[in-house]
Amino acid sequence: MIHKQFLEQAKKVLDTNWTGRYTVPSIHLYPHQWNWDSGFIAIGYARY
Numbered sequence: 001m002i003h004k005q006f007l008e009q010a011k012k013v014l015d016t017n018w019t020g021r022y023t024v025p026s027i028h029l030y031p032h033q034w035n036w037d038s039g040f041i042a043i044g045y046a047r048y
Contacts, residue, residue, distance in 0.1 A: 007047075014044050 017023050022033045023041045030037075 010044060011048060014041070014048065 014023060017025065017027050023037075023045075024030050024033055025037045025041070033041075
């Protein structure tokens with residue numbers, strides 16, 4: 001059950017942080033996407 005909740009929360013973060021053009025790591029702290037972010041975000045979407 002915890003695993004399922006974790007996956008749902010991770011999906012919610014990716015969806016919430018989508019700008020329409022790219023995904024930012026945090027909509028409040030980082031308004032832009034940086035190179036190091038792309039790798040982690042790609043891993044998240046690969047598991048989506």
